[in-house]
Amino acid sequence: GAVVSQHPSWVICKSGTSVKIECRSLDFQATTMFWYRQFPKQSLMLMATSNEGSKATYEQGVEKDKFLINHASLTLSTLTVTSAHPEDSSFYICSAVPSGTADTQYFGPGTRLTVL
Amino acid sequence: AQRVTQPEKLLSVFKGAPVELKCNYSYSGSPELFWYVQYSRQRLQLLLRHISRESIKGFTADLNKGETSFHLKKPFAQEEDSAMYYCALRSVSSYKLIFGSGTRLLVRP
Numbered sequence: 757g758a759v760v761s762q763h764p765s766w767v768i769c770k771s772g773t774s775v776k777i778e779c780r781s782l783d784f785q786a787t788t789m790f791w792y793r794q795f796p797k798q799s800l801m802l803m804a805t806s807n808e809g810s811k812a813t814y815e816q817g818v819e820k821d822k823f824l825i826n827h828a829s830l831t832l833s834t835l836t837v838t839s840a841h842p843e844d845s846s847f848y849i850c851s852a853v854p855s856g857t858a859d860t861q862y863f864g865p866g867t868r869l870t871v872l
Numbered sequence: 873a874q875r876v877t878q879p880e881k882l883l884s885v886f887k888g889a890p891v892e893l894k895c896n897y898s899y900s901g902s903p904e905l906f907w908y909v910q911y912s913r914q915r916l917q918l919l920l921r922h923i924s925r926e927s928i929k930g931f932t933a934d935l936n937k938g939e940t941s942f943h944l945k946k947p948f949a950q951e952e953d954s955a956m957y958y959c960a961l962r963s964v965s966s967y968k969l970i971f972g973s974g975t976r977l978l979v980r981p
Contacts, residue, residue: 788967790967790969799972800916800971802969805967805968851916853967860921861967863916864915865915866915
C-alpha cells in the first residue's frame with residue numbers, strides 16, 4: 757500500500773512552453789502533498805506544500821506564478837511549470853501523506869524535465 | 873534554524889565491514905528524525921524513524937539529543953546496501969521534511 761505515482765516520468769519541452777506534472781496517491785487519500793526539486797547529485801529541496809481545496813504554501817524563493825500547484829482532489833496534485841526555461845530543467849518529485857494520520861511522506865518516482 | 877547535516881558525501885566500505893552514516897541536526901524543540909534510502913533508479917523510501925526504535929535491513933539509528941545526532945549504523949554491510957541515504961527532520965507541528973545533503977554508501981565486494 758501507500759503508492760504514489762507521477763506522470764509523466766520524463767518530459768522534454770521547448771523554452772517558453774508550459775508543462776504539467778501529475779502526482780497521484782493510488783491507494784490512499786492525501787490532504788497534503790509536497791513538491792520537491794532535486795538537482796543532480798544533490799538533495800531534495802522542498803518547493804511547496806499542496807493542500808487539498810486550498811492554496812499551496814510555497815517555500816521562500818520559489819515563484820508561485822512560475823510553479824502553479826493545484827490540489828483539486830484528495831488523490832491528485834498537479835505542478836505546472838509555466839514558461840519553462842532551461843534553468844527549470846530538473847528532477848521533480850512529489851510526496852503524499854495519508855489523510856488523518858501522522859504518517860511519514862510517501863514519495864513518487866519523480867519526473868525528469870528537460871527544457872531545450 | 874532547522875538544519876540537517878550529513879558531513880560525508882561518500883562512504884566506501886568493504887562487504888562485511890561496519891557502517892556508520894553520520895547525521896547531525898539543528899532544531900529548537902523535539903523533532904522527529906528519519907532515514908530515507910534511494911537505491912539506484914528507484915524512488916525515495918523510508919528506512920526507519922526514531923520513534924519506532926526498530927531495526928530495518930540490519931540498520932539501526934539512535935537519537936542522541938545531547939549531541940543532536942541520529943547516526944545510522946549497521947554492523948556488517950552488504951553489497952545490496954549500496955545506495956544514497958538521506959537523513960531528514962520533521963517538526964511535530966508540520967508534515968514538512970528537511971533533508972540533509974545525503975551520503976552515498978558504496979559497499980565493495
